[in-house]
Amino acid sequence: MNHDMSDIIGKSRALRAVLEMAMKVAPTQSTVLITGESGSGKELVAHAIHAQSDRRDKYFLPVNCGALPETLLESLLFGHMKGSFTGAFANQEGLFERARGGTIFLDEIGEIPQHLQVKLLRVLEAREILSIGSTTPRKVDVRVLAATNRELQKEVEQGRFRDDLYFRLNVMEIHIPPLRERPEDIPLLVEHLIEKHNPELKRHFKGAEPAVIQALMSLPWKGNVRELDNVIEHTMILADGDWIRLEDLPRSLLGGKEAVHAYTPNLKEALKQFEKQHIERVLEQVSQDRKEASRLLDISLSSLYRKIEEFGIS
Numbered sequence: 001m002n003h004d005m006s007d008i009i010g011k012s013r014a015l016r017a018v019l020e021m022a023m024k025v026a027p028t029q030s031t032v033l034i035t036g037e038s039g040s041g042k043e044l045v046a047h048a049i050h051a052q053s054d055r056r057d058k059y060f061l062p063v064n065c066g067a068l069p070e071t072l073l074e075s076l077l078f079g080h081m082k083g084s085f086t087g088a089f090a091n092q093e094g095l096f097e098r099a100r101g102g103t104i105f106l107d108e109i110g111e112i113p114q115h116l117q118v119k120l121l122r123v124l125e126a127r128e129i130l131s132i133g134s135t136t137p138r139k140v141d142v143r144v145l146a147a148t149n150r151e152l153q154k155e156v157e158q159g160r161f162r163d164d165l166y167f168r169l170n171v172m173e174i175h176i177p178p179l180r181e182r183p184e185d186i187p188l189l190v191e192h193l194i195e196k197h198n199p200e201l202k203r204h205f206k207g208a209e210p211a212v213i214q215a216l217m218s219l220p221w222k223g224n225v226r227e228l229d230n231v232i233e234h235t236m237i238l239a240d241g242d243w244i245r246l247e248d249l250p251r252s253l254l255g256g257k258e259a260v261h262a263y264t265p266n267l268k269e270a271l272k273q274f275e276k277q278h279i280e281r282v283l284e285q286v287s288q289d290r291k292e293a294s295r296l297l298d299i300s301l302s303s304l305y306r307k308i309e310e311f312g313i314s
C-alpha cells in the first residue's frame with residue numbers, strides 16, 4: 001500500500017505538528033526517530049515520510065528489531081558470507097544493501113542488541129556495512145527511519161542503549177502523542193475507519209451517532225488508534241442500521257467505571273440534551289400539539305419546528 005501524509009487522519013494541534021515536522025524532514029536524508037505508544041501511528045508516519053521523499057519509488061523496508069533472535073536479525077540486516085555459520089550455504093545480501101536507494105524502517109529500535117548497535121552506528125556514520133563473515137566493508141545507500149515505544153533516554157541512562165547511537169538517532173525526533181491526549185481527532189478517525197471497513201465488511205454505515213463519538217472521546221485508549229480501529233470493526237460486524245448507536249458498542253468498553261466517569265459533556269452539550277428532553281416531554285404532555293407546546297414553552301411555533309428538526313425529534 002502506498003501511504004502519504006493524507007492517510008494520517010486528525011486535526012488536533014498535536015497531530016498537525018507531527019505532520020508539519022514529517023513534511024519538513026521528508027525530503028532530507030536525515031535519520032528520524034519516531035516515538036509514541038503502541039498503535040499511535042509510528043509506522044504510518046514513517047511510511048508517509050518515505051512516500052514524500054525522493055526515495056518514494058524505491059523500497060520501504062520495515063524491520064521489527066524486537067521480533068528476531070540476535071544472529072538472525074544481524075544476518076537479515078547486514079547479510080552474511082557463505083560458510084560464515086552453520087547453514088550459511090550461500091552469500092546472502094542484507095536489507096541495508098537490498099534497500100538500494102530506499103528506506104529502512106527499524107521498528108522497536110530499543111530492542112536492538114548491544115553489538116548490533118555498534119554496527120548500526122557505522123551505517124549511520126559511514127554509510128557502510130560489514131556482512132557476517134566478511135572483512136571488507138561495503139557502501140550502502142539507505143535512509144534509516146527508526147521507532148520506539150520505550151523511553152530511549154532511560155535505556156541510555158541504564159546502560160542498555162549506547163549513547164552515541166542515541167544521539168545519532170535523536171537528531172530529529174517526531175513524537176506522536178497518545179490518542180487520549182488528542183480526543184479532537186476521534187470524530188474524523190471514526191468517520192475514516194467506518195469508510196475503511198464498510199466495503200470489506202459489506203456494510204453501509206453512514207457514521208456514528210453523536211453519543212457514540214462522545215463516549216469514544218472519553219476513553220483512555222491504551223492501544224491508541226489500533227485499538228479504536230478494532231473496536232469500530234467489531235462494532236460494525238455486530239450492528240445493524242445506518243448509524244452506529246451507543247448500545248452497539250461492546251459492553252466491556254463502556255462497562256468500566258473509569259469510562260463512565262471520564263465522560264463529562266460540556267455545558268453547551270448538556271444544555272442541548274436537556275432542551276431536547278424537555279421539548280419531547282412537553283410534546284408528549286400535549287399529545288404532540290405543537291401549537292400548544294410552543295405556548296407552554298414560550299417560544300414561537302417556527303422556532304419550535306426548527307428545534308424539532310435540529311434535535312431530530314419525531
Ligand SMILES: Nc1ncnc2c1ncn2[C@@H]1O[C@H](COP(=O)(O)OP(=O)(O)OP(=O)(O)O)[C@@H](O)[C@H]1O
Pocket residue numbers: 007008009010036037038039040041042043044045107149192225226229
Ligand atoms: N492518524 C491516523 N490516521 C489514520 N490511521 C491511523 C492513524 N494513526 C494510526 N493509524 C492506524 O492505526 C494502526 C496502528 O498504527 P501503526 O501501526 O502505525 O502504529 P505503531 O505506532 O507503529 O504501533 P506499534 O508500536 O504497536 O508498532 C494502523 O492501522 C494505522 O494505519
Ligand SMILES: [Mg+2]
Pocket residue numbers: 042043107
Ligand atoms: Mg509499529
